[in-house]
Amino acid sequence: MSKDNNIILAIVDDHPVVIEGIKALLRQEPDFGVSVSFTNGTDFLSFLKGNEVQVVLLDIMLPDINGIELCKEIKAQSPDTLVLALSNQVERSIILQVLQNGASGYVLKNASAEELLGCIRDVMNGEIAFSREVKEIMTRPSKTALKEIPTITKREKEILQLLAEGKTTAAIAEQLLLSPLTVDTHRRNLLQKFKVNNSAELIMAAVQQRLL
Structure with a gap:
């Protein structure tokens, strides 16, 4: 199916006040382009079938779909769409679940405007x-984080640091002459040493072990 429009940023949140606040903020940032908003996950998934969305700010507490599962569904339907979770939930387990389902970041709703814009740009x-x-x-130690720290080589440490900076495989190869x-x-x-499934989990595990 061809995509009708290229929407740079979408907001999925069931609180109109939050949506209007973010839209007002984004209007000051012309490089973010057109933004659209939805108050439930079902409508956004329908929209995503016919439109390209570069980044979605996703509230993980929605009235119709669990936002953590919605994140997984978004990535399955549109792998190139980047998900930035936006939530009041501060439990480490929830943050990790969203990351495991493909999110590229997590921002609390009490973050400053500068923080939110910075996180969108980073993503x-x-x-x-x-x-x-x-x-x-x-970065607070947890019971699960206090397990034995994996032993990594100097080269692995270099690659880990560059992955945390968002560098691609090609960029890392060029920089390290590999x-x-x-x-x-x-x-x-x-990934094997840290017993994780993807780069996002790897970075978080490294942060927890104070390796980054």
């Missing part, structure tokens, strides 16, 4: 983005 630049308070939540295949091999080894 659009291919980085994993968190508001300041979320970073603090994720082949993309070698970089991918190191990344797979890191």
Whole structure:
């Protein structure tokens, strides 16, 4: 199916006041282009079938669909759409679930306007983005985070740092004078050592272990 429009940013939140506040903020940032909004997940999924959306600000507490599951559905339907979770939920387990379902970041609704805009830009630049308070939540030691820290090589540490900066495999290979295949091999080894499934989980595990 061809896409009718290229929408840079969509807002999915069941609170009209939140939507209007974010829209007012985005109007000051012309580089974010057209934004659309939805008060439930079902309408957004229908819209996504016929339109390209670059970034979606997703409230994870919606009236019709669990936002964590909706994130997974969005990524299944449109893998290139970037999801930035926007929530009042501060539980580490919820943050991790959203990341595991494909989100590129997590911002608390009490974040400043500057923080939110910064996180949107980071996500659009291919980085994993968190508001300041979320970073603090994720770096607090938890029982599960206190397991043995994996031993990684100097090269793996370099690649881990560059992944955290949002660098692509090609960019890392160029910077470190390695082949993309070698970089991918190191990344797979890191995923195995940290017992995680993707780069977002890898970065969060590294943060928890104070390796970043």
